[in-house]
Amino acid sequence: MGSNSKRILLTGGAGFIGSHLADALIRRGNELSIVDNVDDFYASSRKRRNLQEIGNAGSYQFFEVDIRDRDALRKAAERATPEVIIHLAARAGVRPSIEQPALYESVNVGGTVNLLEIAREFKVQRFVFGSSSSVYGVTNSVPFCEEDLSIRPISPYAATKLAAELMCYTYTHLYGLAAICLRFFTVYGPRQRPDLAIHKFTALIESGKPIPVYGNGSMGRDYTYVDDIVAGVIASLEYAPDPKQPFEIFNLGNSHPVRLTELIAQLEMATGKKALQERLPEQPGDVPITWANIDKAKRLLGYAPKTAMEQGLRNFVAWYRSSINSIEPS
Numbered sequence: 001m002g003s004n005s006k007r008i009l010l011t012g013g014a015g016f017i018g019s020h021l022a023d024a025l026i027r028r029g030n031e032l033s034i035v036d037n038v039d040d041f042y043a044s045s046r047k048r049r050n051l052q053e054i055g056n057a058g059s060y061q062f063f064e065v066d067i068r069d070r071d072a073l074r075k076a077a078e079r080a081t082p083e084v085i086i087h088l089a090a091r092a093g094v095r096p097s098i099e100q101p102a103l104y105e106s107v108n109v110g111g112t113v114n115l116l117e118i119a120r121e122f123k124v125q126r127f128v129f130g131s132s133s134s135v136y137g138v139t140n141s142v143p144f145c146e147e148d149l150s151i152r153p154i155s156p157y158a159a160t161k162l163a164a165e166l167m168c169y170t171y172t173h174l175y176g177l178a179a180i181c182l183r184f185f186t187v188y189g190p191r192q193r194p195d196l197a198i199h200k201f202t203a204l205i206e207s208g209k210p211i212p213v214y215g216n217g218s219m220g221r222d223y224t225y226v227d228d229i230v231a232g233v234i235a236s237l238e239y240a241p242d243p244k245q246p247f248e249i250f251n252l253g254n255s256h257p258v259r260l261t262e263l264i265a266q267l268e269m270a271t272g273k274k275a276l277q278e279r280l281p282e283q284p285g286d287v288p289i290t291w292a293n294i295d296k297a298k299r300l301l302g303y304a305p306k307t308a309m310e311q312g313l314r315n316f317v318a319w320y321r322s323s324i325n326s327i328e329p330s
């Protein structure tokens with residue numbers, strides 16, 4: 001069986017990144033099963049709509065299952081018989097994780113362990129984990145490098161992502177599971193989560209309301225277009241890791257941090273409207289900058305982000321305007 005026709009179990013496929021990846025996997029010829037509990041972190045109607053749109057790419061199996069429910073997950077895996085697991089389901093978001101650390105821990109760490117157990121039991125060939133740039137925390141050494149072992153996450157969300165990466169490593173060591181952790185850097189594009197800056201700001205600009213600017217607006221983010229992230233995930237399916245220790249971490253970013261003030265200016269251009277701004281104090285848990293060193297991903301995965309921010313924002317605003325009337329507010 002060619003690598004493009006493998007049976008893939010994708011968790012979080014109803015979400016923002018997962019739904020784009022699902023489209024690409026189906027088009028690539030994979031036999032796809034999605035596990036997602038369509039949770040209410042933001043309007044589940046958006047996720048149901050994503051699931052419907054994935055259907056335009058082709059057929060797939062869907063299991064409405066909570067990854068914390070080991071028995072239900074096992075039953076889904078029995079039907080999906082996956083050769084590869086791509087695990088993106090998570091409670092996302094830095095700020096809400098400070099309010100609900102135990103929930104984040106149970107979904108992001110406990111849920112990942114449940115999936116690693118499935119991978120072990122079903123002798124899965126490869127486990128790809130959707131990690132986050134937030135694991136780097138506050139560090140003076142930019143751009144962020146995968147080899148940096150002195151990283152200290154500063155939010156429960158970030159800590160759960162690092163803990164889950166460590167669990168992946170442990171399963172490689174104990175059972176020889178090939179595990180690849182991909183640290184995504186602030187992903188944007190059509191279907192983006194409504195809690196993320198670009199989506200939130202666009203909604204406020206479009207309705208003439210002020211956007212909250214935390215701190216002095218100098219905060220930098222390495223915004224990465226979702227198609228580039230999807231290309232990186234797909235490349236990680238082709239990559240042959242060292243058989244003696246098949247564990248790797250890759251940054252998937254754009255390697256071009258953009259200040260908040262610059263983002264707002266670019267959004268003004270993309271929307272053709274002036275943004276009103278409200279200055280607010282810095283938020284706990286927010287890191288001052290994210291900036292990916294992508295040399296390793298370039299070298300080993302052939303990863304090369306292609307989408308300039310100007311184009312990416314234009315695509316996002318076009319999607320936002322076309323979908324605004326047909327989705328519930330979150």
Ligand SMILES: NC(=O)c1ccc[n+]([C@@H]2O[C@H](COP(=O)([O-])OP(=O)(O)OC[C@H]3O[C@@H](n4cnc5c(N)ncnc54)[C@H](O)[C@@H]3O)[C@@H](O)[C@H]2O)c1
Binds near residue numbers: 012035038041065133
């Ligand atoms: N969007 C970003 O900028 C970004 C950056 C870094 C890392 N990530 C990671 O990428 C992944 C996807 O993020 P996203 O932005 O698409 O988020 P999203 O919230 O749109 O997608 C996550 C999906 O997981 C599902 N889910 C949540 N809890 C679940 C549970 N208990 N059981 C089953 N499914 C559950 C949700 O219903 C949702 O469809 C997450 O792991 C996130 O931490 C995202």
